[in-house]
Amino acid sequence: MLGLMQDWPLLAHTIIDHAAIQYGEREVVTRSVEGPIHRTNYAEVRERALRVAQALDKDGVKLGDRVATLAWNTWRHLEAWYGIMGIGAVYHTVNPRLFPEQIAWIINHAEDRVVMTDLTFIPILEAIADRIPSVERYVVLTDKAHMPATKLKNAVAYEDWIAAVDGKFAWKKFDENTAAGLCYTSGTTGDPKGVLYSHRSSVLHALLACMMDTLSVSAKDSILPIVPMFHANAWSLAFSSPLAGAKLVLPGAKLDGVSVYELLETEKVTFSAAVPTVWLMLMQHMQKTGAKLTTLQRVAIGGSACPRAMLEFFENIGVSVYHAWGMTEMSPIGSVGQVKPGLEGLSGAALFDLKSKQGTAPYTVEMKIVDDSEARLPWDGVKFGRLKVKGPAIVRRYFKRENEDILDAEGFFDTGDVATIDPNGYMQITDRAKDVIKSGGEWISSIDLENTAVGHPKVAEAAVIGVYHPKWDERPLLVVVPKEGETIDEKELLAYMDGKIAKWWMPDAVQVVTEIPHTATGKINKLKLRETFKEYKLPSA
Numbered sequence: 001m002l003g004l005m006q007d008w009p010l011l012a013h014t015i016i017d018h019a020a021i022q023y024g025e026r027e028v029v030t031r032s033v034e035g036p037i038h039r040t041n042y043a044e045v046r047e048r049a050l051r052v053a054q055a056l057d058k059d060g061v062k063l064g065d066r067v068a069t070l071a072w073n074t075w076r077h078l079e080a081w082y083g084i085m086g087i088g089a090v091y092h093t094v095n096p097r098l099f100p101e102q103i104a105w106i107i108n109h110a111e112d113r114v115v116m117t118d119l120t121f122i123p124i125l126e127a128i129a130d131r132i133p134s135v136e137r138y139v140v141l142t143d144k145a146h147m148p149a150t151k152l153k154n155a156v157a158y159e160d161w162i163a164a165v166d167g168k169f170a171w172k173k174f175d176e177n178t179a180a181g182l183c184y185t186s187g188t189t190g191d192p193k194g195v196l197y198s199h200r201s202s203v204l205h206a207l208l209a210c211m212m213d214t215l216s217v218s219a220k221d222s223i224l225p226i227v228p229m230f231h232a233n234a235w236s237l238a239f240s241s242p243l244a245g246a247k248l249v250l251p252g253a254k255l256d257g258v259s260v261y262e263l264l265e266t267e268k269v270t271f272s273a274a275v276p277t278v279w280l281m282l283m284q285h286m287q288k289t290g291a292k293l294t295t296l297q298r299v300a301i302g303g304s305a306c307p308r309a310m311l312e313f314f315e316n317i318g319v320s321v322y323h324a325w326g327m328t329e330m331s332p333i334g335s336v337g338q339v340k341p342g343l344e345g346l347s348g349a350a351l352f353d354l355k356s357k358q359g360t361a362p363y364t365v366e367m368k369i370v371d372d373s374e375a376r377l378p379w380d381g382v383k384f385g386r387l388k389v390k391g392p393a394i395v396r397r398y399f400k401r402e403n404e405d406i407l408d409a410e411g412f413f414d415t416g417d418v419a420t421i422d423p424n425g426y427m428q429i430t431d432r433a434k435d436v437i438k439s440g441g442e443w444i445s446s447i448d449l450e451n452t453a454v455g456h457p458k459v460a461e462a463a464v465i466g467v468y469h470p471k472w473d474e475r476p477l478l479v480v481v482p483k484e485g486e487t488i489d490e491k492e493l494l495a496y497m498d499g500k501i502a503k504w505w506m507p508d509a510v511q512v513v514t515e516i517p518h519t520a521t522g523k524i525n526k527l528k529l530r531e532t533f534k535e536y537k538l539p540s541a
């Protein structure tokens with residue numbers, strides 16, 4: 001027997017409708033790419049998103065067509081997302097930090113018909129324009145006054161483009177399983193893979209982000225998503241903030257410590273989300289100037305492991321850290337580290353140990369860890385294995401790879417991460433499967449070593465890779481960047497780490513460098529680092 005409730009499709013643009021009805025006056029504040037702070041609200045964002053939808057419709061964009069965005073987090077980007085989705089077209093976020101060849105490859109693979117771009121990225125697009133033939137028009141996210149001369153095909157200033165329609169338009173109607181968004185993974189090997197989110201998956205994911213014990217997004221919040229919309233959907237915040245009615249503060253192109261600090265304070269931000277590299281810049285600014293945070297209550301840190309020193313820094317100034325884990329394939333939230341009932345008595349080092357873990361899976365995310373024979377491993381916090389996940393906002397197949405089955409016999413997706421899960425359900429990433437150091441048949445976690453090394457007061461950033469060893473196959477090499485004005489002594493650093501990690505995990509050598517390479521999503525580029533140290537001879541070898 002079927003239930004007898006209404007068939008109300010979970011369409012993502014109903015989120016902006018709800019925000020406009022219930023929280024129409026709630027502010028959306030942006031540090032605009034042109035410079036000044038811009039203020040609008042959800043009612044206006046919705047009205048202008050409808051104009052975007054109408055303008056696309058007028059240009060002949062249809063259900064299922066892809067519209068690329070190369071854009072920072074701004075109110076115009078937000079309007080573009082909702083407008084694109086509202087006619088059943090697909091917003092395709094392109095990471096502008098990728099190499100131009102990769103951007104061209106991705107746009108061609110997606111067959112984007114329209115590209116919406118910030119002023120910042122016009123030179124990149126001009127350089128590849130003759131290699132992306134599917135693109136019929138470029139919409140520059142600016143107004144007439146700032147519109148540069150450009151040869152981009154049918155280029156138009158966004159404000160002119162949406163002013164040319166009357167706004168009398170209604171969202172199109174379609175099934176909730178219709179594609180809504182597309183984001184390619186920044187894989188370090190092989191071709192990028194497209195993850196195609198549906199309206200239904202995006203709405204369910206936004207709801208999960210709002211749960212009290214996930215990101216606890218609320219109407220009472222002022223939220224600064226520093227994590228870009230082009231990096232795994234800004235961790236849901238472009239959906240969950242309007243869904244909850246939170247004030248939204250968007251940082252535009254400026255993600256440095258000074259600019260972020262300024263927005264946190266002037267816009268009375270209560271919750272913010274970013275990768276560790278961005279928080280590092282804020283921390284350095286605060287440590288240098290003695291600046292204090294007066295409204296911030298919580299930060300989500302993810303994308304790569306949150307260093308212990310960063311966790312302690314925030315917690316010690318009264319800002320609660322939500323260590324979060326996820327991936328593009330998961331929309332992206334997979335787990336968040338809040339304190340479960342029964343553990344609230346923890347304090348000091350024990351609390352930090354718990355918060356260092358990547359947290360527990362919310363409803364709609366199922367997890368398992370398995371060994372090489374696919375057997376499930378116990379949740380004892382010790383045994384580690386490949387982390388696999390299942391849920392309604394998790395990838396089933398990659399875009400245009402219909403023949404590739406990426407789920408196991410039980411329907412789980414292999415994350416490529418290696419993890420433990422403790423009896424309380426807290427998952428802890430030990431490593432990327434391809435980054436673990438295999439020493440004498442045992443595994444060493446590069447993340448643990450990195451976290452320990454950055455706890456040293458003179459270390460700004462650390463990366464650990466396995467290098468060849470004739471006896472042990474691989475041994476850890478620690479690569480460090482000193483803090484500004486500091487010099488690092490190898491012996492002193494190793495002595496500092498001694499006792500904090502298992503003896504046989506101790507790095508065999510330390511290399512001091514001025515910079516560690518990063519990927520387009522701000523992760524340490526281990527592939528490049530391994531390239532650099534390919535011929536490295538360990539003194540112990």
Ligand code: AMP
Pocket residue numbers: 185186232301302303304305306323324325326327328329332358415416417429431432521
């Ligand atoms: P992306 O799809 O670019 O978001 O990358 C996803 C990958 O980033 C995951 O599979 C993890 O390897 C890594 N990652 C994300 N969050 C964390 C975290 N909190 N700790 C450690 N690794 C993380």
